[in-house]
Amino acid sequence: MRAKVLLSLLGAWLLVWLSACGQPSPSKSGGSNGKTAHVIRIGYQKNGPLIMLKELGTLEKRLEPLGYRVEWSEFQAGPALLEALNAGSIDFGRTGDSPPIFAQAAGSSLVYLAAGNSKARGSAILVKADSPIQTIADLKGKTVGFAKGSSSHFLLIQALAKAGLSYGEIKPAFLAPGDARVAFEQGDIDAWVVWDPFAADAERSGGARVLTNGEGLTSDRDFFLASASFAREHEALLKVVLEEVQKACDWVNTHHDEAAAMLTEILGIDQEAVRMALERRVYGIGPMTDEIINEQQQIAATFYELGIVPTKVNIQENIFVWSENVFTWN
Template sequence: MKYSKRLLYSLLCFVLSASVLLTACSGSNTAKDTTVNKKASAVKEKAIKIGYQKNGPLVILKSLGTLEKQLKGEGFQVEWKEFTAGPALLEALNVGSIDFGRTGDSPPIFAQAAGAPFVYVAAGKTKYKGSAILVQKNSPIKTQKDLKGKKIGFAKGSSSHYLLVKALEKAGISYKDIQPQFLQPGDGRVAFEQGNIDAWVVWDPFTADTELNSNARMLVNGKGLSTDRDFFLANKDFANQHRDIIDIVLEEIQKSSDWANSNHKELVAVLSPLLKIDEKSLLLSAQRRLYGIDPLTEDIIKEQQEIADMYYKLKIIPSKIQVKDLIDTGR
C-alpha cells in the first residue's frame, strides 16, 4: 500500500506527539513518587539521639525498650549513644550529635562555663547514700580530719570532686592540704587496691562493689555534704522545637524508674552483664537509692549553684556562672 508524503508526515508527527505525552505523564508520576518518597523518608528519619552511661537511669529505659514504642506513634525513632563519662556526653550535646542526655551534677557546670548550648529539663533523685570516701579496712584514717596530707583519688570535675571538697571543708582542712590524684573509676579502683592512694572518692555502684569485694570501709557518705543528683539535659534547639518529645521521654524515664524501684532482682539481672559487676553489689547499690525524676525547684537550682560557686572559688572553672540561666522555663 502506498502512502503520500503528506500522510506519512502526519502519521510520524502523531507517533512522536504521543511518545512525548506518555513520557511527560510518566515523568510527572515519577516526580510525584519521588516527592512522596522524600516525605516518607523525612518522617522515617526523624529521631531523638540520646546519650547514656551504663551506670545511669537511662540504661534502664534503654533495656526496657518502652520509649521506642511511645515515640513510634509520634513519628520519631530513638538512637542510643553510649558515653563513658559526663564531660564527653556534654560535648556531644554541645555540638548537636545528641539531643538529650543525663549526667551527674558537675559536668553541666563545666559545660556552662565553656558556653555550651544546653538546658536543664529535670533533676534526678538524690543518691548521697552511695557516694562515699573509701579507705582500707585497716587504714589509720578514722575521721575526715585524718585525710590531711593524704593521697586521695577521685575523678576531676565529678560529683566525687565536690563531695571531697565539702568533706574537707567540714573537717577544717584546706584543699591545698591533700594530694589530689585525678583518676577515673577504673583507674581509681586499681590504685586503691594496690595501696597507691590512701583514700578513694567514688559513687555507686563502684562504692558498693569496692566495699564488698576490695576490703574497703566507708569513711563518710554524702549525707549533709552533697545530694549527688542526676540531671537530665537537652540540646537547647531540640528542646525549643520538640518540647512534646522531651515530655514523653521524661514520662518514660519516670515509668522505668518506678519499675526499677519495685523490681530490684530483675534490675540487677539486667545491669550485671552490662556493668560487669556482681549482682550482690548492684543490689546493695539499688537498695540505697531511689530512681526517679524531680522538677527543677528553687532548692535544687540553689544546690547546683552552690556547686558552681565552689568550683569558681577553687579556680576550677574560669568564670562565675548562673545555673538558673540554663533552666528550661518552658515546662
C-alpha cells in the same frame, strides 16, 4: 584572654574523658519499613535511670508510632557526655550535679530539663579496709582519686571542709572510675571518691571501707539535659522521653531483683553489690525547683571560689522553661 581561659578549661576537661566520647549520629535514618525515621540520640552512663530505660526498651515502643527511633551512646562519665551534647553528637543525656557546671563555665548552651532525687547515700569516700586512715581529717597530705568535674569532686570538697581541711591540703589524682579502681587496689592512691554501683562493688569485693557517704554533705542529684536549641524545637518529644524515664524509675524502685540481675550482666560486677546500690536510693525525677537551683548555684560558687572553674556561672540562665506542666506524676 577570658575566651582563651574558657577554651583551655574545655580542652582540659575534654582530655580527661576523651576516650569515653561517643561518635556523631545522623538526625534521620531509614526505618525498617523503608521510610525515613527521625532519631533522638541519647547519651547514657552505666548507672542511673537511663541505662534501665535503654534495657527495658520502653522508650522505643513509645516513640515508634510518633516516627522516632532511639540511638544510644555510652559514656563513662558526665563531662564527656556533655561535650558530646555541646558538639551536637547527642540530643539528650543525664549526668550528676557537677558536670553541667563545668560545661556551662566553658560556654556550653545546655539546658536543665529535670532533676532526679538525691542519691547521696550512694556516693562515698573509700579507703582500704586495713588503711590507717580513720577519718576525713586523716586525708591531709594524702593522694585522693576521683573524676575531675564530677559529683565526687564536690563531695570531696565538702567533706574536707567539714573536717577543717582545705582542698589544697590533699593531693588530687584525676581518674575515671575504671582507672581509679585499679589505682586503689594497687595502693597508688590512698582514698577513692566514687558513686554507685562502683562504690558498692568496691565495698563488697574490692576490700574498701567507707569513710563517709554524701549524706549531709551534698544532695548529689541526677540532671537531665539537652541543648537549648534542641529543647526549644522538640519540647513535646522531650516531654514523652521524661515520662518514660519516670516510668523506668518506678519499675526499678519496685523490681530490685530483676533490675540487679539485668545490671549485673551489663556491668559485670557482683549482683549483691548492684542490689546494694539500688537499695541506697529511690529513683525519680521532677522539676527544677528553686531549692534545687540554689543547690546547684552553691556548687558552682564553691568551684569558682576555689579557682576550679575560672568564671562565675548563673544556673538560672540555663533552666529550660516548659510551656506546660510536664511532671504530672509529682
